[in-house]
Every structure is written in structure tokens, then in C-alpha cells.
Amino acid sequence: MTPMYPPGVKRHMYLITALIMLSVVSLLVAVGTGSVTLSMTELWQAVRQPDGNASSLIVWDIRIPRALAAFLCGGLLALSGVVMQVLLRNPLADPYILGISGGAAVGALIAITLGAAALWMTQAALAGAMFSVLLVFGLAARSRHWSSTRLLLTGVVVSAGWGALINILLTTSTANTVQSMLFWLMGDLSQSRPTLWHLLILISGLAILLSQARHLNALSRGDLSAAALGVNVARLKLILYFSAALMTATAVTVAGSVGFVGLVVPHMLRLLGARDHRWLIPGSLFLGGSFLVLADTLARTIVAPQQLPVGVLTALIGVPLFLVILHRGYRQETS
Amino acid sequence: MNSPLLNVSELSLCSPGGILCEPVSLSLNAGERLAILGKNGTGKSTLLHTLCGLQPVTAGTVSFEGRDLRQLSGQQTARLCGMLFQHEAEPMPATVYEVVMLGRLPHARQWHWESRQDHDIVQQSLKLLNLSSLATRDIHTLSGGERQRVAIAAVLAQQPRIFMLDEPSNHLDIAFQIQALNLLCERVSQDNTALIMATHDINLAARFCTHVLLLNGKGGYRFGETESVLDSATLSDAFECRVDMIVTPERRLFFPA
Numbered sequence: 001m002t003p004m005y006p007p008g009v010k011r012h013m014y015l016i017t018a019l020i021m022l023s024v025v026s027l028l029v030a031v032g033t034g035s036v037t038l039s040m041t042e043l044w045q046a047v048r049q050p051d052g053n054a055s056s057l058i059v060w061d062i063r064i065p066r067a068l069a070a071f072l073c074g075g076l077l078a079l080s081g082v083v084m085q086v087l088l089r090n091p092l093a094d095p096y097i098l099g100i101s102g103g104a105a106v107g108a109l110i111a112i113t114l115g116a117a118a119l120w121m122t123q124a125a126l127a128g129a130m131f132s133v134l135l136v137f138g139l140a141a142r143s144r145h146w147s148s149t150r151l152l153l154t155g156v157v158v159s160a161g162w163g164a165l166i167n168i169l170l171t172t173s174t175a176n177t178v179q180s181m182l183f184w185l186m187g188d189l190s191q192s193r194p195t196l197w198h199l200l201i202l203i204s205g206l207a208i209l210l211s212q213a214r215h216l217n218a219l220s221r222g223d224l225s226a227a228a229l230g231v232n233v234a235r236l237k238l239i240l241y242f243s244a245a246l247m248t249a250t251a252v253t254v255a256g257s258v259g260f261v262g263l264v265v266p267h268m269l270r271l272l273g274a275r276d277h278r279w280l281i282p283g284s285l286f287l288g289g290s291f292l293v294l295a296d297t298l299a300r301t302i303v304a305p306q307q308l309p310v311g312v313l314t315a316l317i318g319v320p321l322f323l324v325i326l327h328r329g330y331r332q333e334t335s
Numbered sequence: 336m337n338s339p340l341l342n343v344s345e346l347s348l349c350s351p352g353g354i355l356c357e358p359v360s361l362s363l364n365a366g367e368r369l370a371i372l373g374k375n376g377t378g379k380s381t382l383l384h385t386l387c388g389l390q391p392v393t394a395g396t397v398s399f400e401g402r403d404l405r406q407l408s409g410q411q412t413a414r415l416c417g418m419l420f421q422h423e424a425e426p427m428p429a430t431v432y433e434v435v436m437l438g439r440l441p442h443a444r445q446w447h448w449e450s451r452q453d454h455d456i457v458q459q460s461l462k463l464l465n466l467s468s469l470a471t472r473d474i475h476t477l478s479g480g481e482r483q484r485v486a487i488a489a490v491l492a493q494q495p496r497i498f499m500l501d502e503p504s505n506h507l508d509i510a511f512q513i514q515a516l517n518l519l520c521e522r523v524s525q526d527n528t529a530l531i532m533a534t535h536d537i538n539l540a541a542r543f544c545t546h547v548l549l550l551n552g553k554g555g556y557r558f559g560e561t562e563s564v565l566d567s568a569t570l571s572d573a574f575e576c577r578v579d580m581i582v583t584p585e586r587r588l589f590f591p592a
Contacts, residue, residue, distance in 0.1 A: 220427040230413030230441045
């Protein structure tokens with residue numbers, strides 16, 4: 001029998017390759033499907049010659065930006081989910097657990113209530129998210145040893161506060177503003193346009209996390225264990241907290257609070273064997289991205305011409321998929 | 336003359352509750368093995384944590400071969416001191432192999448992957464603790480004793496100059512207690528390193544350690560060679576409980592009366 005060491009480098013390579021292929025396929029599917037059916041040749045024509053006819057407008061102005069926005073958003077959320085789970089050392093952590101989405105939602109809902117334009121809604125959401133990030137950090141990290149528990153409790157309590165404010169705003173609003181508020185709260189990509197900034201934040205977030213990947217492996221074993229292995233834990237946590245916060249805030253301003261991606265994508269990959277962060281981090285980016293692209297494609301096609309908020313679809317697909325993988329992982333562990 | 340591998344002078348031991356002990360001074364040369372004994376809460380773990388830089392040195396100095404601990408980076412300290420913790424939380428999944436490989440982190444360079452040598456060291460450590468067959472198991476599925484062996488394998492893979500072990504015999508059956516400590520002591524004399532262990536097992540300390548630091552819980556301590564520190568009167572006083580001794584042809588045995 002050949003020795004099975006080093007374990008899994010080849011397996012991990014296959015996994016990442018498969019995820020990259022999945023990303024490409026999901027983007028192609030997203031561009032290829034929609035309420036207007038385009039044949040393969042029409043599609044190819046439209047992609048190659050953006051000359052302003054109807055099909056090239058559909059492809060270049062609607063489908064491609066939306067698919068890219070979904071990919072960016074899913075990637076950001078999944079990366080942020082990985083970080084939050086390690087930072088809080090809690091498998092239930094997701095990008096929103098520290099109140100970032102709550103803060104963003106309150107900002108956005110206030111803007112909607114005041115009847116602000118879409119651009120201002122995004123700015124207000126970003127301001128709300130950043131305020132929440134600093135508030136939680138200020139409350140939790142005042143002492144030198146900001147433990148994961150303290151951070152988690154502070155974040156959860158602040159989230160609850162935002163939740164109450166959201167309910168006040170919802171109950172006191174008129175019927176037609178409530179509709180757009182609900183779309184914001186559930187996560188919706190129909191108005192999303194990716195910019196260079198979003199891409200830049202995704203790439204720099206990825207680079208920062210990859211540079212800390214081995215330290216993340218140590219940190220997931222505990223603060224003290226990591227420190228004993230020479231990791232500067234206080235500095236690492238600071239880097240992790242603010243990069244996850246920035247990535248989450250960016251994702252929220254693009255699409256509202258799309259749930260489930262940040263929670264389940266990291267777990268799916270861990271259950272598929274990618275526990276080492278050097279694989280888990282890029283893997284999460286690709287799986288999170290393609291997961292949201294596919295969910296959004298379904299969201300805009302299954303009840304076409306009507307559109308569902310993508311956040312509903314992520315849960316609808318994610319729950320059964322996650323349960324199947326969890327069950328399989330459990331069987332492997334016990335056998 | 337060379338500086339001792341570890342030199343501690345006038346080191347304060349403080350806990351959030353106050354001062355634990357008068358300033359401690361001791362030194363340890365390569366090849367020596369030190370046991371820290373004392374009642375619960377006398378500062379055994381605090382001392383270990385302070386020595387490997389996990390708690391700041393508030394007063395006094397700790398130096399390794401003449402280099403002050405406060406001047407060393409986290410990575411440099413982690414190459415010198417390999418810490419085995421008393422209890423570790425394991426909330427995130429990881430395989431045995433991955434956990435032991437983390438012991439190589441202090442020797443890693445940024446952006447570098449594990450070398451062939453790192454894998455060899457990890458495999459050898461697993462083999463020494465009879466863990467090879469468990470290499471791909473998730474650590475959540477292991478028993479307490481198996482996890483303790485994983486932690487010992489990880490600290491072996493770390494190849495520190497000084498092993499700092501907090502209750503190394505925790506969860507281990509008697510056969511593995513002896514096997515693990517034999518292994519660590521062999522490693523100490525082979526590589527000319529040193530070992531410090533905090534323990535409640537006086538007999539393990541007497542059997543495996545050349546020196547003893549006994550914290551008496553009333554602010555005092557005794558440090559010296561094992562034979563000179565361990566006797567029933569001193570132990571009875573330190574533990575506030577009568578400790579008797581019987582002498583067998585091989586060794587002295589201590590037990591509560």
C-alpha cells in the first residue's frame with residue numbers, strides 16, 4: 001500500500017479545479033438564461049459585438065453585470081464567513097453575526113423612509129455598517145484581551161438592537177416603501193452593479209487572508225495555542241475583524257443581507273475535506289461566488305417575469321444541500 | 336562560561352487575585368528536567384505561561400542562553416519553547432495530522448508550504464505516540480487520552496529547545512504516562528534540550544526529573560535537585576496533607592497518608 005502522506009494535496013487540487021470550473025459554468029449559465037431566450041449563436045454574437053442591438057444590451061447591460069455582482073457578493077460573504085467562524089471560534093458564526101447587516105439595513109431603511117435616491121441608499125447602508133463595526137469593536141475590544149466570547153456577545157446584543165430599530169421602521173412605514181425595504185432585508189441583486197471598488201476589496205481581502213492562512217489554522221485551535229506557536233494573536237484578530245467587516249459591508253451595500261452563503265459555504269468545504277485555510281479560503285471564494293450566481297439565476301427565472309429576492313433562494317437551495325453534506329460527513333466520521 | 340539554557344531571576348508570579356509567590360529565581364541547563372509541584376492555584380501554570388511569553392513578565396527577567404525573553408519575537412520564542420497545554424478547546428474540525436503539523440508553524444516561512452522534512456518529522460512524531468493509524472481521523476472523534484497524545488506529538492514536532500508541559504500525564508493510562516515521559520526525556524538528552532513540567536504526580540516528578548521547584552502556596556518556594564527537595568516533611572508542609580514515603584530498591588515513592 002502506498003503511504004497516504006502528505007494527505008490530500010492532490011485531492012485539494014482537484015477540489016479547487018472543480019470549483020473554478022463550477023464558477024465559470026455558473027457565470028455562463030447566468031449570462032445564457034433569462035426571460036428573453038437567446039440562442040447560442042445570438043449569445044455569442046452579442047458577447048463579441050456589443051453594438052447596441054437588443055440582445056447585446058441584454059447581455060452587456062443586464063446579465064453580465066448582475067452575474068458578476070452575484071459572484072463578487074457571494075465570494076465576499078463566504079470569505080467573511082470563514083473569518084468570522086475562526087475569529088469567534090463558533091461554527092454558527094456568519095458574516096452578519098456582529099451586527100454589520102443590521103447597521104447597514106437601518107441606514108438603508110432610513111434612507112428609504114426619507115425617500116432618498118438609490119445612490120444615497122447605498123451610502124447610508126455603508127455608513128450604518130461601518131458605524132456598527134466600530135461600535136461593536138469599541139465595546140468589545142476596550143480591554144486588552146478581547147475574548148471571542150465577549151466579541152460574540154457584544155455583536156449579538158448590538159444586532160438585537162438593530163433588529164428592534166428595523167421593526168420600528170417597518171411598522172411605521174407606508175405599504176409601498178415596506179416592499180422595497182423587504183427586498184433590502186432579504187437580499188436582492190436586481191439593482192446591483194459591480195464596480196472596480198468591489199473587485200478591489202475582494203482581491204485585497206483574498207490576498208490578506210491568504211497571507212495569514214497558516215496562522216488562521218493555528219487560531220482555530222484557540223488563542224493560547226496560536227500564541228504559543230508564535231502567532232501575534234492580538235494583531236491577527238485585528239486584521240481579521242476589520243477585513244471581514246469591510247468585506248461584509250461591501251457585500252451588503254451591493255445586495256442587501258443575502259443570508260446563508262456566509263454560514264454554509266465554509267462548512268460545506270470543511271465537510272468536503274478543505275479544513276486547511278490555504279485551501280478553504282480560495283475554495284470559499286469560488287463556491288460562494290458560484291452558489292450566489294446560480295441562486296440568483298433561479299431567483300429571476302423560476303417565477304419569471306416576476307423576480308424573487310435571491311436571499312430566499314440561497315436558503316431554499318442551501319438548506320437541503322447542506323443537510324446532505326452534513327449527513328455524508330457524519331457517516332464518514334463514524335465509519 | 337556559557338549562559339544556562341534558561342535563567343530566571345527574581346520573576347514575579349501574579350494572578351488577577353494578587354501575588355502568588357515571592358520572586359522566583361532558578362536556572363536550567365541543557366539536559367536537565369524540572370518538575371513544578373504545588374497545590375492547586377499556587378501558580379504552576381502561571382509560571383509556565385510566563386516562561387513561554389504567553390503572559391508578560393511584570394518584574395524580574397527570563398532569559399534563554401543570555402537572550403532576554405522580552406527581546407524575542409513570538410516566532411523566536413515558539414522555536415525555543417514548546418508548550419503543552421492542560422486543556423485545549425477544540426471547536427473547529429481538524430485531522431490528527433493537521434494538528435500535529437501545526438507544531439511546525441514556528442519553523443515556517445511566510446508563503447512557504449510544508450517541506451518534505453516537515454512531513455517526515457510529523458510522521459515520526461505520530462509513530463512515536465502510536466498515532467499513525469489515526470492520522471486522518473478528526474480530532475473530535477478521539478478519546479481524551481488520544482487527544483493528549485496528539486498534543487504531545489505536536490509539541491515533539493515543534494522541536495523546541497525547552498519542552499514546557501502542563502500536566503503531561505493528563506488523561507493518559509499508566510503505560511502511556513511512562514511511555515510518553517520516557518520519550519520526552521530521551522529527546523531531551525538526545526538533542527541536549529531541557530524539559531519543564533507542571534504536575535500533580537509527585538512520583539512521576541521524582542522518577543523523571545532532575546530538579547524540582549516546589550511552590551508551597553504560602554508565598555514561598557524551594558528549588559533544587561530532586562533528591563534534596565523531595566522528602567515527606569517538605570511535601571507535607573507544601574500540600575498541607577501528610578505525605579509518606581516508602582523506599583523501594585529502585586526508587587522512593589510518595590503517597591498521601
